[in-house]
Amino acid sequence: MNRRQFVSSGLAMTGAALSGNNRGICAQTRGDDLAEHFSREALSSVRPSEEAAPKPTGVRLRNLRRPLAITMWDFSWLERRWPGAGYEDWDKALDELVERGYDAVRIDAYPHLIEANSGATWELIPVWSTQDWGSPAKNRVQVQPALNQFIRKCAERKLRVALSTWFRHDRDQTLMRIRSPEDIGRIWNAALDSIAREGLLPNVLYVDLCNEWPLDVWAPFLPKGFIRASTENTDWMKRAIQVVRTAHPEMDYTFSQTTEFDTWRQQDVSMLDFMEPHIWMAAAPGYYEEVGYNYERFDLRGYANLVDNAKRVYLQRQDHWNSQLQASIEMCAEWSRATDKPLITTECWGLVDYKDWPLLEWDWIKDLCELGVRTAARTGRWVAIATSNFAGPQFRGMWRDAEWHRKMTSLIHSSPIRL
Numbered sequence: 001m002n003r004r005q006f007v008s009s010g011l012a013m014t015g016a017a018l019s020g021n022n023r024g025i026c027a028q029t030r031g032d033d034l035a036e037h038f039s040r041e042a043l044s045s046v047r048p049s050e051e052a053a054p055k056p057t058g059v060r061l062r063n064l065r066r067p068l069a070i071t072m073w074d075f076s077w078l079e080r081r082w083p084g085a086g087y088e089d090w091d092k093a094l095d096e097l098v099e100r101g102y103d104a105v106r107i108d109a110y111p112h113l114i115e116a117n118s119g120a121t122w123e124l125i126p127v128w129s130t131q132d133w134g135s136p137a138k139n140r141v142q143v144q145p146a147l148n149q150f151i152r153k154c155a156e157r158k159l160r161v162a163l164s165t166w167f168r169h170d171r172d173q174t175l176m177r178i179r180s181p182e183d184i185g186r187i188w189n190a191a192l193d194s195i196a197r198e199g200l201l202p203n204v205l206y207v208d209l210c211n212e213w214p215l216d217v218w219a220p221f222l223p224k225g226f227i228r229a230s231t232e233n234t235d236w237m238k239r240a241i242q243v244v245r246t247a248h249p250e251m252d253y254t255f256s257q258t259t260e261f262d263t264w265r266q267q268d269v270s271m272l273d274f275m276e277p278h279i280w281m282a283a284a285p286g287y288y289e290e291v292g293y294n295y296e297r298f299d300l301r302g303y304a305n306l307v308d309n310a311k312r313v314y315l316q317r318q319d320h321w322n323s324q325l326q327a328s329i330e331m332c333a334e335w336s337r338a339t340d341k342p343l344i345t346t347e348c349w350g351l352v353d354y355k356d357w358p359l360l361e362w363d364w365i366k367d368l369c370e371l372g373v374r375t376a377a378r379t380g381r382w383v384a385i386a387t388s389n390f391a392g393p394q395f396r397g398m399w400r401d402a403e404w405h406r407k408m409t410s411l412i413h414s415s416p417i418r419l
Helices: 003-008 027-034 090-099 111-117 146-156 181-196 231-247 261-266 287-291 301-316 318-339 363-379 402-413
Strands: 068-074 104-108 121-124 139-142 160-164 204-208 343-345 382-385
Touching: 068 160, 068 402, 090 146, 111 181, 146 160, 146 181, 181 204, 181 231, 261 318, 287 301, 301 318, 301 363, 318 343, 318 363, 363 382, 363 402
Parallel strands: 068 104, 068 382, 104 160, 160 204, 343 382
Antiparallel strands: 121 139
């Protein structure tokens, strides 16, 4: 399934726009609020010395008493380290993340590369050149010890790390060695073992075994026509999670998704500890068709159409598009209640793809994202909520508005959990 198909596979969502009250707390009370999530030791406002080892305290998602504010740094955390790319100075980027009120960050752990050779230098092939996630050209990375270094820096700042994978392509196509669910479990065990050896595993918030499963852009090793609402998918997810859960039973596991929401009643999610839906207004039926955007990965025509049409199409029927977003969020909340599964969303709310670009404005994107945050927070079903999928230093127009981020993260922290 490609990116165009995942938009058309969404629900024909309906519903009136919903309003929400900002019950935000001031940034100064963040430590007290988060103390309800973690131990007092783990949330001390005193930064440890650079030499001191962090003293992590593990947490299960169902034990959270208030939602976490989470962001997605995908594979950018490791691949965007050239001068000016945003992540060349992890200390600076993480300090800014804390200043904006975030509690957790979701990153690519590259488990298949760790399992193949954790200390090797890998030459990676770009998944796109049009987007500002990851590298737009050939790049080289060494996953370990970088992954543990990054997790340690997060731990020193009391930030939790959620692990996922986009199964990045390397020159040797290592990901195509995956032939079975057990292979997925095995490579994740290798990655988690490499983290556990340095005592850092309690800093891991959860594991998402594959980003947006089963899109073939991220999981090309799957059979063609593979869908979530199938016995074959149930078998893959159960077997993969069983392998890794047997070795690491203390963790929470999922397979995130952005497709097939219309068949949620037919999907077996019993093996998941929580669900991670990725939800955007732009996935509403007809929006990208009107805009003329087709997820072009190596062609700027898509961005030319975003410039000409994206904001105009939205504003022409703003109430309609807002209600579509809200209905999608409410549907996921209904799914959560029906299955007794908590929700986390790390990619969300406005447009799927966006960046700093001539004639592209961030104001309406931030308004849409605030609507998404308020709607999700009010349901009580989310245990961690993102403010957008652009909350990273490479998206300078969004990132530099620190006050907006603090407003959103305060709203998240003051929201209820009702599981």
